[in-house]
Amino acid sequence: MLGRSLGYQSYSVTMSRPTTIRFSRIEVIHILVAFCVLTLDFWLIATGANLLGTSMFGYNFSFLAAVPVAALVTATGFVSHEMAHKFSAQRMGLWAEFRMALQWLFLSIMFAFVGFLFAAPGATMVGGWGSKKEAGVTSIAGPSINLCWAAVFLGGAMLTTHFHLHYWLYGYWSVVFTTVALVNLWFAIFNLIPFGPLDGKKVLNWNKGVWAAAFFGAVAVFITLVYIFPQFT
Numbered sequence: 001m002l003g004r005s006l007g008y009q010s011y012s013v014t015m016s017r018p019t020t021i022r023f024s025r026i027e028v029i030h031i032l033v034a035f036c037v038l039t040l041d042f043w044l045i046a047t048g049a050n051l052l053g054t055s056m057f058g059y060n061f062s063f064l065a066a067v068p069v070a071a072l073v074t075a076t077g078f079v080s081h082e083m084a085h086k087f088s089a090q091r092m093g094l095w096a097e098f099r100m101a102l103q104w105l106f107l108s109i110m111f112a113f114v115g116f117l118f119a120a121p122g123a124t125m126v127g128g129w130g131s132k133k134e135a136g137v138t139s140i141a142g143p144s145i146n147l148c149w150a151a152v153f154l155g156g157a158m159l160t161t162h163f164h165l166h167y168w169l170y171g172y173w174s175v176v177f178t179t180v181a182l183v184n185l186w187f188a189i190f191n192l193i194p195f196g197p198l199d200g201k202k203v204l205n206w207n208k209g210v211w212a213a214a215f216f217g218a219v220a221v222f223i224t225l226v227y228i229f230p231q232f233t
Contacts, residue, residue, distance in 0.1 A: 020090070021086075021087055021090050021091075022090070023097075024097060026097075027097040027098050027099075030098055030099055030100040030122065031079065031082075031098050031100075033100055033105070034078070034098075034100045034105065034121035034122055035074055035075070035078070035079055037105045037108060037109065037121060038074045038078055038108065038119060038121055039070045039071055039074045040070075040109070040112070041070075041108050041109060041111075041112035041117065041118075041119070042066075042069065042070035042073045042074060042112075042117075043063075043066050043067065043069075043070040044112040044113060045112055045115060045116075045117055046060070046061045046066040046069050046070055046179075047060060047061055047062070047063050047066045048060040048115075049063070061175075065172065068176065069176050069179055069180070072176070072180050073179070073180055073183045073184075076146070076149040076153075076180060076184055077119065077146060077149070077180075077183050077184050077187045078119060078121070078187075080145045080146075080149065081142040081143070081145055081146055081187060081191070082098050082122075082123075082124045082142065083098075083145075084141040084142045084144065084145040085124040085126070085138055085139070085141055085142045086098065086124050087141070088137060088138045088141035089124070089126045089134075089138045092134055092137070092138070093128070094126055094127065094128040094134065094138070095126065095127040095128050096124055096125065096126045096127075096138075097124070097125055098122060098123070098124050098125070099122050099123065099124075099125050100121050100122035101120075101121065101122045101123070104118075104120050104121055104122060105121050105122075107120075108120065108121060119187070123197070124142075126138060132202075132205050132206045133206055135202040135205070135206060136202050136203050136205065136206020136207055136210070137206070138202075139199040139200075139202040139203050139206075140199065140203045140210060140211075140214065142191060142199055143187070143188040143191050143192050143199055143200075143203075143214060143218070144188075144214070146184040146185070146187045146188035146191075147184070147185070147188050147214070147217075147218060149180070149181075149184045150180075150181045150182075150184040150185045150188070150218075150221070151181075153177040153178070153180040153181040153184070154177070154178070154181040154225065156173070156177040157174050157177035157178040157181060160173055160174040160177065178225070181225065182222070182225060182226070185218055185221060185222045185225065186222065188214070188218045189215065189218045189219055189222060192211065192214055192215040192218065193215075194211065200215065
């Protein structure tokens, strides 16, 4: 998710025109805090350790086995998404840094305790874009990386299934790969909705063809994946 404001909650920043990828100390802290909270959220949901006692992924992982799942989902679905926004913007000479939102982090934990995913811990703040193309290119970068991760992990799930590897690989990692692929697809679809501050609105304003291909393509793959793996419905 992207934001355009140069001030975010109680945080203030100084905009410059970077020529290389850079991180500020406060940004690194915000990323780490958001990563830890979202990993906890996914862990609570993946293990069924919530008030509903079920996992929204359709498969309850054990407490220990859920750790790599939660970390992979957070790293690929959230961190890489926000970093794609940041790197894309900075390569165009725009100021860009991630800022967490404390109230959203709190809400994400509350939702996780009742078995639902609310993965909106903050946003990448971008300052300086002056055209629809700059906004659109920066915005499509996040969902694009989610689609790439979905393809990678879907391929991994298919390989473990096709070669009938040892149960520890086939039974566990096949489910892990499919879960990560599904979550990344869902992140891409959600962020491409052309509404409010979501990426989809900026992409649609820039290029309707790019938006339609990304959004409807992701929806089609998601539906196909759920059909192939009905245990995740």
